Amino acid sequence: MALLSGNEAIAQGAWEAGAHIGVGYPGTPSTETMETFAQKDGVYAEWCPNEKVALEVAVGASAAGARVLATMKHVGVNVAADPLFTVAYTGVNGGIVMLAADDPGMHSSQNEQDSRYYAQAAHALMLEPSDSAEARAFAKEAFELSERFDMPVMLRSTVRISHAKGSVEVAERAEVAPKPYEKDPSKWVMMPAYAKLRRASLDERVAAAAAWCEDSELNRVEMRDTSMGVICSGAAYQYVCEALPDASVFKLGVVWPLPKRALQQFREQVDALYCIDEASTYLSDSVRALGVQLDATPAALPAQGELSPASIRAAFGLDVPAAAAPEEVPARPPALCAGCPHRLVFKELARAKCIVCGDIGCYTLGALPPLSAMDTCVCMGASVSMAHGFELAGRFGEPARVAAVIGDSTFAHSGITSLLNTVYNVGPGLVCILDNRTTGMTGHEGNPVNGITLQQRTSRELDLEALVKALGVDDCAVVNPNDMRAVRSAIKDALANSEALSVIIFKSPCVLLRNSFVPGAPYFVNGNCTGCGSCISLGCPAISKEDDGRAVIDTAACAGCGQCGQYCPVEAIEQLEGSAR
Ligand SMILES: Cc1ncc(C[n+]2csc(CCOP(=O)(O)OP(=O)(O)O)c2C)c(N)n1
Incomplete structure (x- = not known):
């Protein structure tokens, strides 16, 4: 048993599955997955210049017979989309598992995308874990599924799954020999004549995956009170369990393709049926498209950003326990570090x-x-x-x-x-x-x-x-x-x-690079300061204003870069005597 974040658990699952190679480009919340995988015994891992290159390396390694883990954040999938859509046609030799780590709420991203649409559009099987234990298990299983259905398998996580820690049952690595490479242009050379054949084969492979997912244990029905049923996946499942403990839940672990028959059966077992989804209408749109009737999700359910147990309870008109009400935290805008060379x-x-x-x-x-x-x-x-x-x-x-x-x-x-x-x-x-x-x-x-x-x-x-x-x-x-x-x-x-x-x-090196940035002795403000604000206008977090308008430097925070002194018109900023720290 180990305490692992979702990212660490995915790396663990891939390692246990015998994955030989890891490729990726960093991006929050995915980054630690590849960093963790790279430290495992017996694997080769590399950062690539971008996600497209990473996935193409993965496709080459897969064609040559190796099992490969490719990791990226959601916007990285945009960059990798070109090879992704076509590798669904070629399929794989060694299994390809591609992590798409989404960031609902945009904690550290420029947009809020739902990678499940990519799985749907590219025709790649997609699994979505709800905690670290599932992250490990799904990652491991994903390699088997990739080889079984001859398709890349995407793993979707969101920031809470990637970063929250949970206990995980770990196992030894299965030593999987790379498969032999066999030259087969009709599978690997996607020019029109061959691509048309692979297009037909893609439909067959998708149909096989869709049939499998009807009874897959990665999906789970939790029957409770039948007056209300909820379909959900990923982090939303955790919120639903907390917010609506009596509701019956269809927890999807396979989020593309969806199990049509199983969802229709669930529909018949509950009076009201909702999809609860974060920052997306993927599930409700997709479930409706299967012909499964849903009740209208309460309009008060947030359509943007992350959900929480409190927001779900409030949307359904239920009381929100005081402890769960969001706390008022003073805003703390981010800033370039003291001494940042930018x-x-x-x-x-x-x-x-x-x-x-x-x-x-x-x-x-x-x-x-x-x-x-x-x-x-x-x-x-x-x-x-x-x-x-x-x-x-x-x-x-x-x-x-x-x-x-x-x-x-x-x-x-x-x-x-x-x-x-x-x-x-x-x-x-x-x-x-x-x-x-x-x-x-x-x-x-x-x-x-x-x-x-x-x-x-x-x-x-x-x-x-x-x-x-x-x-x-x-x-x-x-x-x-x-x-x-x-x-x-x-x-x-x-x-x-x-x-x-x-x-x-x-x-010039980043000030947080311990091996290459050499901090200077800190600076301080002397009696010459007129309070003109020239140094303040640099936005350095080590400089602030006294009540009388004069500047003051927090010597503990100062990196000793001397940038501020160059802007002082009255030579009020001096370096403390003494050697660099
Ligand atoms: C397509 C894509 N991949 C990954 C990211 C995550 N990401 C944001 S900025 C960045 C790199 C920043 O490094 P650099 O350009 O060297 O600037 P620095 O932060 O060092 O100033 C990365 C990997 C992203 N936003 N988009």
């Missing part, structure tokens, strides 16, 4: 008064006051391509000065092709690559830019400057982002040349 870039971009197309990473916080230096953020890689779009639109109206800002991991993920597009189409503009030597936002994973691999195999750093130049950008500079004058003049020069495409690589 800070001055945003300060100076705001000063340059240009449009800033941002991207996804810690640096998205540059959008918030007081820096307020970002106009857009849509998806990974979009900064560079959107900046090109802004510039194009300017050719038909008011020309604008536009800069793109993108992190190192995000650049490797999907910024490279965007930059190539701008070069290819001779677009001018400024692209700032914020190379903090890590994938900061998701927990400091290695990436191709820093050359740190998941299982610490020797690799190589990507030479960003050489890459940018090879893409065809002649004006490329590497600048220390902690040096105000250098940042200011690099941005000014690049924006002044409205004909050219410039790339500035701002290179």
Whole structure:
């Protein structure tokens, strides 16, 4: 027995199933799954530059006979969707299990997607566990199912399942020999003539999976009071059990395909039947499409964000126990860390008064006051391509000065092709690559830019400057982002040349990188301070205002970067004597 998070349990289940290979790209709430899998005995695991690449590696390894676990967050499935839809046609040789970790409530995501629609659209069997024990069991079973039905199997989790811990019965690893590879172009070469055949075969495989799921023990009916029945899955099942303890429940473990006959039988056993689903109408739409009549879910059930036992009880007009009422917690807006090397870039971009197309990473916080230096953020890689779009639109109206800002991991993920597009189409503009030597936002994973691999195999750093130049950008500079004058003049020069495409690589380690960031002695505010607020405008969490308006630095929080001192017009910020901490 072990106490495991859902993510750890999925890694455990995959390991027990004899999975040989793990591939993925980090993204909350999925990240720890691959990190845990990578530490298991006898496996090979790697971070890939993006999810599409990861799934394609998985497909290759599967074709060659290995069992493969691929992990990503829900928006990563968008990136991997291209291979996903076609690998449903090819099917597998060694089993492929693909984790899609959804984030209802958008705790750390730019949108709220329901990956079950992907399983439905791609025709991939999908399992959804409701706790850690199921996460392990379903992950293990998923490999068998993938090989049995010759299809990729998706595992869906949501943030509460991924991160909550529960007790899990663990077992030894089954040593599964990789299957032999047999050349078979009619299965693996998806050109139209073969794809048409696989399309027909897909329907047969889906029909077989649908027949199996009617009696699968991964679905469970819990009959209680028959006046009310609820169909649910995943985390919603846990909330329903707590909120409606007397209701009869059809708990779905297989969320695509759905067990039509079993659901119709359940319909006949209960008076009123509801689907309770988080941030989605997937279940109610799909169950209705099977011809199973549902009662209308109470309008008060939240349609967006996470559910809770309290919100379910309130929606059904039941009393909400006081302890379950949401507590009023003061808001604590996120901020760039003290000493973050991204800070001055945003300060100076705001000063340059240009449009800033941002991207996804810690640096998205540059959008918030007081820096307020970002106009857009849509998806990974979009900064560079959107900046090109802004510039194009300017050719038909008011020309604008536009800069793109993108992190190192995000650049490797999907910024490279965007930059190539701008070069290819001779677009001018400024692209700032914020190379903090890590994938900061998701927990400091290695990436191709820093050359740190998941299982610490020797690799190589990507030479960003050489890459940018090879893409065809002649004006490329590497600048220390902690040096105000250098940042200011690099941005000014690049924006002044409205004909050219410039790339500035701002290179300095994330302050949380223990091995490479060397903190300086902390700074303090001396008696010269006039309370002008120049340092406060940097939004450093170590700096605040006294009641009299003068600045004060929390020396315990100060990283000793010295950024603030460069903005003080009256030399009121000094470094404490003494060596670095
Ligand atoms: C398609 C997709 N995959 C994964 C994520 C999760 N994610 C958000 S930002 C990010 C990388 C951030 O690293 P970097 O670009 O180096 O910037 P930093 O956070 O270090 O400043 C990741 C993996 C996502 N939002 N979208």
